Amino acid sequence: MNIRSFIKDKALPIALLLFAIITSEIFLIPYQIATFIKIYIPVIVGSMYLLGIAIEYAMKKSYYNNVSTILQDLEEKYLITEIIKTPNFIEGTILKNTLEEVDKSMAEHVNFYKYLRRRL
Secondary structure, eight states: OOHHHHHHHTHHHHHHHHHHHHHHHHHHTTSOOOHHHHHHHHHHHHHHHHHHHHHHHHHHHHHHHHHHHHHHHOSSGGGHHHHSOOOSSHHHHHHHHHHHHHHHHHHHHHHIIIIIHHHO
């Protein structure tokens, strides 16, 4: 995971935030509000959003780099779901649950051909 692809993935929310900041600033123009407030609002909102994105990126990058490292070191790649931890973000949890379902399906399929087909 690199920062460029992560930011590209966040392009729509960033564009919507910029639109919201610009329109709120436009609505503040006719009112006698201090310039400090007119600057403070978009700076704080933008910086808090960017901080949230940075924290999310660091969390996901750490997790996916860990998964990639573990996968490279494994000889039996199908055991990845047994080794990786369940992440604390929704996309990673969905991915891990999906991989666990795939592993379970594969094991059932192998067992069917290994044990049940012999009886037929």
